[in-house]
Amino acid sequence: MSRATRAGNPSRDWLKRQAAGVRGWHRAAVACGLLAAMATLFQMGGMAWVVDRLVSHDEAPGDVVVALLVIGVALVVRSLAQWGQECCGIESGLRVRQQVRHALLDRLAALGPVRLASRHTAGLASQLVDQVEALDGYYARFLPQMVLAAAIPMLYLVVVLWLNWLAGIWLLIAAPLIPLFMALIGMGAQRLNEAQFQAVTRLSGHFLDRVRGIATLQLFGLAARSTAEVADVADDYRRRSLKTLRVAFLSSAVLEFFAAVSVAVVAIYIGFGLLGFIDYGPADELTLFSGLLILMLAPEFFQPLRALSQHYHDRASALGAAEGLLVLLDGTPVEGGDERASAVATNSLAPGEIALEAIELEHEGRGQVLGPVALHVSPGEVVALVGPSGSGKSSLLQLIAGFAAPSAGRVEVGADTAIAWLDQRPLLIQGSVAENLRLVAPAASDAELERALCHAGLGAWLAAAPAGIHTALGERGVGMSGGEAQRLALARVFLSPAHLVLLDEPTAALDPKTEQLVIEGLRRLAAEGRTLLVATHHPAIMGMAGRLYAIEQGHLVAVTAVRASQGAEVL
């Protein structure tokens, strides 16, 4: 097996490392497997002995009752041990999956929203849920079986050699060829498996994307074309899977072949030996007892290896999954890493204060987006960022929120428990309005939730909704209009005690009346002494701001309210 994966394969090393936490369960599974093998030996020996006594020695059934009892006990022990082995394996698999999922979540949190923006959410979810599931078989079945596949044939081989060394040699000749073949085949299977996992991830990403956009596909008359596209992707998946399976099944076929041929050779050898046709080696020592026992042990000799080859598929799946998971876990190094979090909150600044020093930001494929930028905002100040869309306003807000680390420079914000954030695409989770709000304030009372909704301009909506704050919302806010969804997200800002409020186009999709309500709310926030940093095109919000900045070619330029609103007047 060791040749299948050359030393230094990172996926394999990673898989091995994960096993450290479940070593106890692994050992218990192996111990149960060995016990089952011993019991099998007793059972087979007992059966061969009984036949020999009765056929060759003409004994009465009454003389072999004890042997029959021993066989019965061995059977029960064998079944129980087999159950124990499976249960211990299951436990290993469960624990490793749990462990890996937690590591992945840690990693997602460390990567932050900006770096994840280019990733497909459904693809990531499929990695976290399904790809991690693919690790199960490796720990639950393959690892214990790997030990057993070496130990159990040894045990049986010793017995067979003792009974008849020539028959033992027949088995011995077949056995070492098996791992060699399997290693060769396994190497190919693994590579194919990796490709297949990429296909699964792409498949799931493609589906969610097309399903989300079904309304648009219908509008552009692309229903038939995208259905055909889905068929192509599914067929591509089939062809890839089949390629993997063709090779994966080959390894077990090779093994089956050796197992079957060995049984046949041993059977014919024993038969001819008993007849006295073979006059070399220990053939003349053969009895019905030894002959039958060897025959029954021959398939059992290969059984652990056959099981291993079935689980070889588990190993290949796990390696394929590990490859994908490793890209996520170790892929792009997080520059700044944990520093980034500590650089954000500094005790030397007051809550709500921001200090940016010589910030620069580069985006892969888009070059330098920002910088150098320096900015200081005092607690309670209202600062507006204006200028054309795409100039980097959102990027600057993201840096301050700590979603990404700057390529150079320092971002500092006052020590605080939270930053209130409002995006152009508000987060709405599956659940009620109340659940959506309590996401940021788990302890808030119903009255507080209702007050926050009113402040955000949703008072009328709330009064009209029969279920009130318990109205259920679908994913992406189905059941609310775009403006209502944005106001719901705004209500979160009101609920949060955060001193620093970062707003990215808070009025982008609102009608003038609601806009007015929201702006009043923002004034209230400012009056409470919160710091507001707003990216906006809206003249009224610009009017609220003490200072205005435009971002031109990545640099902050102070502008006056008059100049800024001239540009935005037309809106």
Added chain:
Amino acid sequence: MRALLELRPWLKVMLERRRRLLLGAALMLVTLASALGLLSLSGWFITATAVAALAAQAAYLDVFTPGAGIRGFAVSRTVARYLERLYNHDTVLRLLADLRTRAFGQLVALDGRTLSRARASQWLNRLTADIDTLDNLYLRLLAPPLVALVGILTFAGLAALFLPVVAGTLLALMLPLWCLITLGCAAWGWRHAQQRVDGQEALRVRTIEHVDGLPELTAYRVLAEHRRHWREEEATLLAHQRTLGRRAAAGNALVTLIVQASALAVLVLAIMAYQAGTVSGPVMVMLALGTLALGEGLGGLPAAFTQLGATQRAAVRLNRQTELGSKLVGESLTTGGAAPSLSYRDIGVRHAAHVALQHYSLALAPGERVAVIGPSGSGKSTLAQLAVRAFDPDEGEVRFDDRLVADLDPESLRARIGYLTQRTELFHDTLAANLRMGSPEASDEALWQVLAQVELREWAEGLPQGLETWVGEQGRQVSGGQARRIALARVILRDSPLVILDEPLSGLDGETAARIQVTLDRWLGKRTALLLAHDRSALPPCDRYHQLMP
């Protein structure tokens, strides 16, 4: 039992490939028969030789026929098994591709109102996980138990030729075992298997939420709180998986116990018969070893059947999806490309308990440009959806060129309408592919031209990969304003006689918006246009303005 009826439509789909299925099952049977033959013939052969040697009659025993039989079974077992596995997996994957395409085809035919009621990531789960779960149906749940049953009955029949009491014992032990590890295991794992499916879906939805919501969750410092929810979902899922695993393991242990005990019982009975002189020694051993080989056909059943509940759950969900809504059908529209008229008469639309439109009328003459101004939630988007027949109104009628929209085939109607939806939907694909949705045959030159119209040419030229730049999920790789303009460009490329723009300039800064207004005014020209906004200043100049109040 009634719950299993949910599987019927899917069994029907599978039966369309009847010949493949039968051939696959036949290969399975050949594999089992070879295993059985190999072991029982070997046992017979060895005992026969031993008996012959004891009786010093070696010369009279034909050793070549059984020898060849043993070798033949050894080869046929290997070959049949390999072919069976490959062939059957190909069948299953073909079925899955069929089912997937069918499911998507059904979704894409649903009307807009039903669509918005379903949820995107649940659909994803339906389309992939549910359909994948159904692969259990043939390869794990249908063929193997039948093959095992045929194996048991055939072997018992064979045994009856030699010793009826052995056949009776075999049936008395193996048939209840067969029932226990199929129906018994199914009932035993039913609830947990269903909850495992639900648990996996809940975890997936939570994970998508966790990733999508990372900005808010991070900023508000509630990541840990959300993760606690996530962890609870995970713990539930693991608990169900553990229970299912243990029960399947118990089933496997039971198979070992009963099969081996049957072999022992057969051996004891055969020995008694042998001593009574009813059967020969070789037949006695053959019967016992053959019973052992039967175990091979039963191995995978407990694990497969404890999961039957999950398969049924998947089938139920897929069935509900096909029942979701009816497809909108109608006559195809054949008129030419001249600017059409559009009229709404006495329209009433209700979304659940909420009234979106009531007694609303509006008429657009050919070539007329009309703005409908109203706050969000006043029903503007509903007007647009009615025009493209995303769904039909509850009351009143919509006419396109004096033809009732409710009588028209939506596809041919939509081919004449360029509609910019309020929500920008970009696909995870290249910039060019997103634009070409508007006009699949558009040249690169046409794409650059339309990018210039929406003021994105300079930006796109600055991109290292130009038109081939990948725009992320929901257009996240581009800013909100850029995504809006890409969506607008797509509609412009469509070059349709009727244009509906819902908040075309939202998210754009003043200067860009002003320049695009001028471009739009020129481009709209003599087309019939329905423009929707919350404020008239957010639109190019129109012939008429209508106020819509909620």
